[in-house]
Amino acid sequence: MNAVHAAPSVTPSRAVAPGGTALVPAVTRALSLLERLAGTREPMSLGRLASDLALPKSSVHGLCNTLMSFGYLRRQPDGAFLIGPRVMSLAEAFVAGTDVAREFNALWSEGGAPEETVVLSVLSGGDALYVAVRNSARPLGLAFNVGMRLPAYLTGTGKAMLAFRPLAEVRELVPAGPLARLTKKGAPDVETLLKELALVRRRGYSIDDQGVREGVYSFGAPVFDASGQVVAGVAVCINKALLGASRGKRHQAEALAVAEALTRRLGGEVPALPRARATKGSVR
DSSP states (O other): OOOOOOOOOOOTTOOBOTTSOBOOHHHHHHHHHHHHHHHHOSOBOHHHHHHHHTOOHHHHHHHHHHHHHTTSEEEOTTSOEEEOTTHHHHHHHHHHTOHHHHHHHHHHHHHOOOSSEEEEEEEETTEEEEEEEEOOSSOOSOOOOTTOEEEGGGSHHHHHHHTTSOHHHHHHHSOSSSOOOSSSOSOSSHHHHHHHHHHHHHHSOEEEESSSSTTEEEEEEEEEOTTSOEEEEEEEEEEGGGOTTTTTHHHHHHHHHHHHHHHHHTTOOOOOOSSOOOOTTSOO
């Protein structure tokens, strides 16, 4: 299983890799620029990029022009830079080599399409990176796409994964202070999040109640590999208005069943938890 971990941050001044290998300065600067834009998640001007990277404007200008020519950057009319569409091809290539994504897709190829939208993500730094998606025909108000990234602390899949990570790692991945939110929902700070994650560990599944988008509700569950490490998270996403009197018990069971099926395919076992097991037969 190819678990995803946060790569060491690339800095323009780094000349030697952690293993002692010399780095190519131009490549290091280009990767630093891309990482900075990806981490900021908003357009950045040439001057701001130069300041943040501690590089001359002329150097950053050359880097940006080169990356734009290959499609890895795009430029707004006001001159600010954004990540370009060519980056998606790298994400798709990574996904193609991820065992858990292949196993996820195999579930549906063997048994037909899911009733509701089902997503699979892995941790990439503090983000939930979506590596496989089975979108439902039901209107959801949000299209999940392979390669999409969202803060892990907001998503059903992300909280399912964080809950089974060491506390020190969670504190490292989630920023201190007030947490940025996409809606009015979601944990406002790390301490509130940690209490929610403790509940996730006890019951074995997570809930995203409109933290990603108003009206979207999801149940998430962790996926484990043969070593017992959590390597991915799955979530069943539905329109909150369709939860019904059962409060989505059927969808909760489906999320747990999909996660257990993937865990078995990876040679792992789901830890014993004080909760009712998912309904048998709901996943192929």
